[in-house]
Amino acid sequence: MFRITKKTLLAPNIYLMDVYAPRIAKAAKPGQFLIVRVHEKGERIPLTICDYNVEEGTVTIVTQTVGASTNLICAKEEGDAFLDVVGPLGRPSEFVEETLDDLKSKKILFVAGGVGTAPVYPQVKWLHQQGVDVDVIIGAKSKEHIILNEQMSAIAKNVYIATDDGSLGTKGLVTTVLTDLIENKGKAYDVVVAIGPMIMMKFVSLTTKKYNIKTIVSLNTLMVDGTGMCGACRVSVGEKILFTCVDGPEFDGHLVNFDEAMRRQIMYKSAEGQKLRKQEKESDESCQCEK
Amino acid sequence: MANKIPRIPVREQDPNIRRTNFEEVSYGYNSEEAMLEATRCLNCKKPKCVTACPVSINIPAFIQEIAKGNFVDAAKVIAADSSLPAVCGRVCPQESQCEGDCILGVKSEPVAIGKLERFIGDYANENQLNLAEVAAPNGFKVAIIGSGPAGLACATDLAKIGYEVKIFEALHKAGGVLEYGIPEFRLPKEKVVKAEIDNVRRLGVKIETDVVIGRTVTIDELINEEGYHAVFVGSGAGLPKFMDIPGENLNGVVSANEFLTRTNLMKAYDESYDTPIFVGSNVVVVGGGNVAMDAARTAARLGANVTVVYRRSKTELPARVEEVHHAEEEGIVFKLLTNPTEIIGDEKGWVKAIKCIKMDLGEPDASGRRRPIEVPNSEFEVKTDVVIMSLGTSPNPLISTTTPGLNLNKWQCIIADEKGQTTREGVFAGGDAVTGAATVILAMGAGRVAAKSIDEYIKDKYQN
Ligand SMILES: Cc1cc2nc3c(=O)[nH]c(=O)nc-3n(C[C@H](O)[C@H](O)[C@H](O)COP(=O)(O)OP(=O)(O)OC[C@H]3O[C@@H](n4cnc5c(N)ncnc54)[C@H](O)[C@@H]3O)c2cc1C
Ligand SMILES: Cc1cc2nc3c(=O)[nH]c(=O)nc-3n(C[C@H](O)[C@H](O)[C@H](O)COP(=O)(O)OP(=O)(O)OC[C@H]3O[C@@H](n4cnc5c(N)ncnc54)[C@H](O)[C@@H]3O)c2cc1C
Ligand code: SF4
Ligand code: SF4
Ligand code: FES
Numbered sequence: 001m002f003r004i005t006k007k008t009l010l011a012p013n014i015y016l017m018d019v020y021a022p023r024i025a026k027a028a029k030p031g032q033f034l035i036v037r038v039h040e041k042g043e044r045i046p047l048t049i050c051d052y053n054v055e056e057g058t059v060t061i062v063t064q065t066v067g068a069s070t071n072l073i074c075a076k077e078e079g080d081a082f083l084d085v086v087g088p089l090g091r092p093s094e095f096v097e098e099t100l101d102d103l104k105s106k107k108i109l110f111v112a113g114g115v116g117t118a119p120v121y122p123q124v125k126w127l128h129q130q131g132v133d134v135d136v137i138i139g140a141k142s143k144e145h146i147i148l149n150e151q152m153s154a155i156a157k158n159v160y161i162a163t164d165d166g167s168l169g170t171k172g173l174v175t176t177v178l179t180d181l182i183e184n185k186g187k188a189y190d191v192v193v194a195i196g197p198m199i200m201m202k203f204v205s206l207t208t209k210k211y212n213i214k215t216i217v218s219l220n221t222l223m224v225d226g227t228g229m230c231g232a233c234r235v236s237v238g239e240k241i242l243f244t245c246v247d248g249p250e251f252d253g254h255l256v257n258f259d260e261a262m263r264r265q266i267m268y269k270s271a272e273g274q275k276l277r278k279q280e281k282e283s284d285e286s287c288q289c290e291k
Numbered sequence: 292m293a294n295k296i297p298r299i300p301v302r303e304q305d306p307n308i309r310r311t312n313f314e315e316v317s318y319g320y321n322s323e324e325a326m327l328e329a330t331r332c333l334n335c336k337k338p339k340c341v342t343a344c345p346v347s348i349n350i351p352a353f354i355q356e357i358a359k360g361n362f363v364d365a366a367k368v369i370a371a372d373s374s375l376p377a378v379c380g381r382v383c384p385q386e387s388q389c390e391g392d393c394i395l396g397v398k399s400e401p402v403a404i405g406k407l408e409r410f411i412g413d414y415a416n417e418n419q420l421n422l423a424e425v426a427a428p429n430g431f432k433v434a435i436i437g438s439g440p441a442g443l444a445c446a447t448d449l450a451k452i453g454y455e456v457k458i459f460e461a462l463h464k465a466g467g468v469l470e471y472g473i474p475e476f477r478l479p480k481e482k483v484v485k486a487e488i489d490n491v492r493r494l495g496v497k498i499e500t501d502v503v504i505g506r507t508v509t510i511d512e513l514i515n516e517e518g519y520h521a522v523f524v525g526s527g528a529g530l531p532k533f534m535d536i537p538g539e540n541l542n543g544v545v546s547a548n549e550f551l552t553r554t555n556l557m558k559a560y561d562e563s564y565d566t567p568i569f570v571g572s573n574v575v576v577v578g579g580g581n582v583a584m585d586a587a588r589t590a591a592r593l594g595a596n597v598t599v600v601y602r603r604s605k606t607e608l609p610a611r612v613e614e615v616h617h618a619e620e621e622g623i624v625f626k627l628l629t630n631p632t633e634i635i636g637d638e639k640g641w642v643k644a645i646k647c648i649k650m651d652l653g654e655p656d657a658s659g660r661r662r663p664i665e666v667p668n669s670e671f672e673v674k675t676d677v678v679i680m681s682l683g684t685s686p687n688p689l690i691s692t693t694t695p696g697l698n699l700n701k702w703q704c705i706i707a708d709e710k711g712q713t714t715r716e717g718v719f720a721g722g723d724a725v726t727g728a729a730t731v732i733l734a735m736g737a738g739r740v741a742a743k744s745i746d747e748y749i750k751d752k753y754q755n
Binding site: 037042043083084085086088089225227228231232235236246260263264267268 | 503506529531
């Protein structure tokens, strides 16, 4: 059983949970994800592995409620269990494979948006433990939606905050801060890692392209199996069509076709889809189909 | 002789009713029908049907028992060679295997071996017969990767002779394609798949779901840390192919695997389940195999008007004759000698049509089938909301890339000899992972062959 050993509220609608899954805890590396199924009739929901503890056999997930299934996940309490948890899935972050000298020679900036701050945290922590210090930009709607600020400040060289309403840090978007750092603060970066909503990753990538800074993004496409079997997660990266669950989830942000990826993400949600689904039901009724 | 009786027809759900539900199409024989059909078998001395069955079930022997009304004994005969009779009786391409070589087929119709096997399989499951005998534990552990027919068959044979066997399955449910691919209306999940898997469990086989070998744990770790003496890889061929034509990433284009996984494994056709599915009013399925038929018939049941587009002619359709026939009865339209060239989207990026070109058959190609060639200037559009790509699958590289010494051929299939031995000591493989997409019974056959090799390998290595 995949028992929840700890649950904390990080921000409105964002919960952190430690889940007992010893096999995953042992194998996990930064950048990977897992899939949760809450109950017998539930969907398979992908979530980033935000941290892992081999001794205790637990993995940490941070979930934002955006719909029915994430609501079900967040409704679980300490002591409850998930029906299925499978992982770690996807490839580990590129930097896990790099030599320490290589890493130390690079200036790395992380850009985290909303719940995306959670997966950024273990990467920064891992690098910090290797003696590599990095800068971090965290963006969110307002002060109360900023998560892991203090924890991040303890391990990153600099943490910059951007909020839409200016209630904390710079008023504006993460890209406002990014541009300011480069244009006015004399910062130079070799690599930017952006994790957050697709739209944020798109604009970070557009910004860094101007300055020719290599950019890595972590895509949260639709998924079903997460093992390369269905193709629901496919994305266009440069000339190629790749599967996020096995080839990713991290890709070169300058090559990802974000517009297509954002459009595909709403395939089962958009007004168009709902309309069509409703039409389907109506036509079902007219042909007396039993459901 | 008794074979004067014509083959007993099998009762089926009416096409107009069944295209609105997910219940099984074929009802199968009842005991009277089965016993009557069984009397048709000549009990041949050199039964050609047996040689044509990839797992060599003693067909005349079990049929004789049916004729006498000894259903339990019939089940025992089958159990000696197959752990999945209720599955194989339903989905084997019998017309090209056992029944294809039945002597009666020369002058009239072959014995309905598949339907009889299904009858016994169902009888055994309904009466919870406990048939297999299990030897005392021999102290050796074998890990099986994948719970499809190959893995289940390998596990069954090894458990019977005393091995401690554990199956590791990546998905949350056991069964492989039987669970996620083949639809409910051809292969009921609770009544048949689960029942047969429970029989395998009853032999002492453990199944751990939610473990992706190569990610959660590697083959090396299974051998070095978890103490397995040998490993069997039955991971199937699940990686879907796409056509590489413009528009393939539009909303509404899905692989048959995605479409079928949503309906079968995730039960999207049942509204009480959370996983959504998108069908629209018109669906085009590209491809002509069993998988394409399953996708088409599933889409029809979800309320769509369905067209199958296939680039060769009807005689080349790779799907089973019975499935094509069922699909036609259910109102699926076939556009043959037609190949898609582009998928066209609306201004919001949803599919609105598929552009196709007419094909002609030219000279035979390497596979012996006449190669389709495009007819110049014959392009036309078919209006559709959804396109389901059913162009075949290949083995997933997850295991090979994480197992040093496990080599692949140029089709990405694991290299294994006729005994199931791979290029890596102690690691055996079989089923679709080795052959590419094939059939349930071939996968089972390969699993059984590998079980024998694994037994020899372990005895050789540890008991001498
Ligand atoms: C590799 C990966 C890692 C992820 N990591 C996390 C994580 O650490 N924490 C977390 O909270 N979420 C994460 N997600 C996103 C999470 O899986 C989705 O939020 C979830 O599937 C939505 O399900 P739902 O039923 O609650 O919402 P739905 O009812 O399905 O959708 C609600 C809304 O969310 C949008 N949506 C649907 N699926 C996704 C998706 N995959 N990504 C983004 N938006 C989506 C829909 O367009 C809709 O507007 C990750 C996704 C992937 C693929
Ligand atoms: C839609 C459809 C219809 C078909 N219809 C027929 C038919 O009518 N008759 C017929 O004879 N054949 C049919 N087939 C083909 C038949 O189902 C397959 O040939 C057969 O299932 C292959 O068995 P297998 O055990 O090799 O692999 P599979 O059945 O594919 O099982 C492999 C299992 O391994 C698991 N796995 C994969 N990778 C890993 C990993 N890394 N770690 C752990 N587990 C893993 C998979 O999740 C899967 O459960 C059909 C196939 C499909 C897709
Ligand atoms: S297993 Fe398949 S081929 Fe063998 S007898 Fe049964 S139906 Fe025929
Ligand atoms: S070949 Fe036909 S008639 Fe002969 S034993 Fe087999 S099933 Fe019976
Ligand atoms: S989620 Fe199915 S292939 Fe990636």
